[in-house]
């Protein structure tokens with residue numbers, strides 16, 4: 226569906242994208258993760274033909290990116306692009322006209338899109354009367370109204386409360402079940418874990434790691450991560466090194482990568498003579514992988 230090969234972009238002598246490669250298959254939800262300034266928006270702008278790359282190839286449905294491919298893409302930018310005093314329906318009508326939708330099918334597409342985002346009952350409500358989560362769903366509806374092949378959701382849940390976040394996640398799952406191909410950028414690693422079939426970790430304009438969550442988990446050779454609260458961290462680390470356990474600090478938390486899932490008493494037995502205030506166990510999560518990939522490259 227979307228293929229990006231060796232994409233390069235510089236501003237002056239600052240390289241913002243460096244040989245970026247990325248491929249999204251039809252029906253996939255691809256999560257592009259990266260810190261502020263990693264190059265996500267630049268990549269999106271090039272995909273949408275709003276910005277020219279210095280080098281590289283991008284195709285959408287095997288067509289090189291051009292004015293013609295714009296119609297294949299729907300974008301829901303981070304900041305809602307809505308007219309707040311207009312109703313949901315009027316907003317969609319406005320954008321449907323920009324996309325040049327046929328008058329005869331326009332109303333049906335608007336109704337179908339409002340149904341898809343679960344807002345048909347609020348069709349006539351001014352956007353400013355809706356909750357933040359509903360407004361974000363109208364923003365996504367704008368990206369869907371012309372029935373694109375690829376939808377780009379730029380940080381779709383940033384700034385929303387947890388209830389509204391669940392609604393957006395549910396909507397993304399529904400779109401995926403309908404076969405929509407989605408490129409999602411996010412800072413929220415649990416969001417990517419929940420929703421994405423494939424995840425790309427972007428830093429300094431390069432994809433450092435890519436794959437399904439299961440594939441990425443192989444980057445950390447551990448069955449379990451154990452966080453130890455102890456007043457004797459140095460001693461605990463020295464013991465762990467004898468066993469060949471890797472240790473990491475996640476914030477202030479001292480963690481060890483364990484090669485097997487042991488009983489709690491067996492884990493504690495690995496640290497004889499160490500005073501342990503608390504112990505917590507976690508599976509390998511995307512946050513561990515993200516930190517590993519971005520801190521060691």
Ligand SMILES: Nc1ncnc2c1ncn2[C@@H]1O[C@H](COP(=O)(O)OP(=O)(O)OP(=O)(O)O)[C@@H](O)[C@H]1O
Nearest residue numbers: 236237239241259260261262263264265266267268
């Ligand atoms: N027009 C521009 N001129 C010069 N530098 C730019 C321009 N646009 C972006 N940059 C730089 O390019 C880099 C990548 O920016 P980009 O907006 O793509 O990052 P991002 O991953 O989308 O970050 P964020 O999460 O903050 O939106 C940043 O260092 C940014 O300062």
